[in-house]
Amino acid sequence: MVEQGVIRPPSEASSLLVRVTRNCPWNKCLFCPAYKGTTFSKRSVEEVLSDIDEMAETYASHVDVITSAFLQDADSLLLPTVELVEILEHIRKRFPKVAHITTYARAKSMKRKSAEDYKTLKEAGLTRVHTGMESGSLAVLQMVRKGSTPEDMIAGGLQVKEGGISLSEYIMPGLGGKTLSKKHALETAKLLNTIRPDHIRVRTFAMHPQSPMRKMVEEGKFVPMSDDEIVAEIRLLVEKLDEMHSYFHCADFSLNLLMQVDGYLDTDKAAMLRELDAFLSLSKEQKQAYSLLQRSYPAQHPLNAVRDPKVMEQLLPEIEKIQKGGDDGFNTYIQHLMTYQLPQPQTDTWV
Numbered sequence: 001m002v003e004q005g006v007i008r009p010p011s012e013a014s015s016l017l018v019r020v021t022r023n024c025p026w027n028k029c030l031f032c033p034a035y036k037g038t039t040f041s042k043r044s045v046e047e048v049l050s051d052i053d054e055m056a057e058t059y060a061s062h063v064d065v066i067t068s069a070f071l072q073d074a075d076s077l078l079l080p081t082v083e084l085v086e087i088l089e090h091i092r093k094r095f096p097k098v099a100h101i102t103t104y105a106r107a108k109s110m111k112r113k114s115a116e117d118y119k120t121l122k123e124a125g126l127t128r129v130h131t132g133m134e135s136g137s138l139a140v141l142q143m144v145r146k147g148s149t150p151e152d153m154i155a156g157g158l159q160v161k162e163g164g165i166s167l168s169e170y171i172m173p174g175l176g177g178k179t180l181s182k183k184h185a186l187e188t189a190k191l192l193n194t195i196r197p198d199h200i201r202v203r204t205f206a207m208h209p210q211s212p213m214r215k216m217v218e219e220g221k222f223v224p225m226s227d228d229e230i231v232a233e234i235r236l237l238v239e240k241l242d243e244m245h246s247y248f249h250c251a252d253f254s255l256n257l258l259m260q261v262d263g264y265l266d267t268d269k270a271a272m273l274r275e276l277d278a279f280l281s282l283s284k285e286q287k288q289a290y291s292l293l294q295r296s297y298p299a300q301h302p303l304n305a306v307r308d309p310k311v312m313e314q315l316l317p318e319i320e321k322i323q324k325g326g327d328d329g330f331n332t333y334i335q336h337l338m339t340y341q342l343p344q345p346q347t348d349t350w351v
């Protein structure tokens with residue numbers, strides 16, 4: 001029976017999923033529900049090769065249309081290079097049309113491999129590494145127990161790129177809360193400008209109801225941000241990013257309020273800033289209406305939707321109802337809607 005993990009990047013929706021390890025070896029990040037309640041283990045090369053063989057038989061009639069594969073779960077680069085090479089070569093042997101093989105990895109594991117290792121992995125078929133930077137600020141990373149430092153991220157990221165492998169960095173606006181917002185934006189931009197990844201993927205922070213960060217909120221140690229405050233944070237981040245040939249993705253994740261802010265920094269930065277400014281210049285009611293629209297029906301809604309008096313006529317009574325308890329009532333409601341899109345932990349006691 002072929003094993004599969006619980007998540008993969010949205011860009012790997014049509015990829016063959018090959019599980020090489022189970023769950024996350026770190027699993028302590030306070031914002032991440034994905035693997036809570038599970039334990040990490042490595043799978044033997046024999047087990048993985050046997051899964052690949054079984055999938056090749058199951059998908060025999062589709063083998064010519066399967067062109068990409070993704071190595072699960074959270075940190076495949078923890079495996080020795082020689083084992084990964086054997087797995088990559090076997091995928092390409094059994095699925096000859098596979099041209100792209102990608103994986104998730106933690107910065108600490110990325111750093112442990114040399115540029116030579118990455119060249120070897122590239123030759124065997126690895127084409128992209130997806131990694132969670134979340135923030136370039138050490139203060140934010142320590143607060144959420146990321147377990148990696150900006151130095152790990154620079155070393156790991158640059159080695160992956162030197163080996164000729166495409167690099168995709170995930171960042172999380174809102175993760176610093178109100179207190180660390182500016183630091184989070186400025187230091188994340190600085191780190192991204194140093195690493196210059198091929199892809200920057202925006203994953204707006206939403207707090208899972210079971211997350212230990214709830215307690216931090218009660219104790220006043222974390223102050224959640226509203227949608228428009230997070231847009232202002234993203235605006236500062238984009239402003240400080242170099243006009244480099246990195247693709248800034250918001251469209252691939254529906255928790256991003258402005259999914260239309262999406263494009264190459266070297267050609268589309270000005271247009272992205274214009275869209276962010278256009279949102280920030282809306283009235284308070286229009287911003288709330290846009291948040292309610294996007295959080296209720298996640299999609300790329302044009303800002304013009306809330307410039308339409310007829311749409312506002314429909315949404316304003318809803319906002320008034322939600323807002324009975326004041327502005328915080330509205331923001332709390334929006335934050336609650338956002339949690340529906342998060343993965344679920346596999347435990348009732350996330351500590």
Ligand code: SF4
Pocket residue numbers: 024025026027028029032033034035074106132146
């Ligand atoms: S964010 Fe990544 S490293 Fe952190 S617990 Fe989740 S899967 Fe593990």
